[in-house]
Amino acid sequence: MVKRVVNVLVLIPIGILLIVLSVANRQPVTLALNPFRPEDSVLSVTAPFFVYLFLATILGLVLGALITWFTQGKYRKRARIEANEAVKWHSEAEKHRTRAEAIASQAVLPSPGK
Known part of the structure; x- marks a missing residue:
């Protein structure tokens, strides 16, 4: 439910804004990639301005996601290590529990009447 509200309140206005920008910037x-000879047609690209806006937005999102992914790598590694350690301790506890049950079943308790 919260995700749907976030989609309606945030993503729809952003989508409308991007559509308005693309219609206004046709x-x-x-874009000249040669700073010394901008008129060089080999290293230049002509496109509507909104294409450059969308490409810059997409590039920013991808770079931000990659940077976030790499900076959080140490936390993911720590989580993997701790999960493996938890599994190891769980199996160790299970082994000791079965051993204790085996010892308890073998032990003969003296009767209280003797």
Whole structure:
């Protein structure tokens, strides 16, 4: 339910804003990748301006996700190590429990009447 509210309150206005920006910025713009000869057509790309806006947004999202992924790597590694350790201790406890049950079943308790 909360996810649906977040989608409605956040993502829909962002989508509307991106559509408005793309309609308002349809003029062709040339991106020159050669700083010394900007008129060079080999290293230039002409596209509507909203394409560059969308590409910059997508690139920012991907870079942000990658940076977040790599900076949280130490926490994921720690979680893996602790999960493996928990499994090891659980199996150790299970082994001791079965051993204790085996010893208890073999032990003969003296009767209280003697």
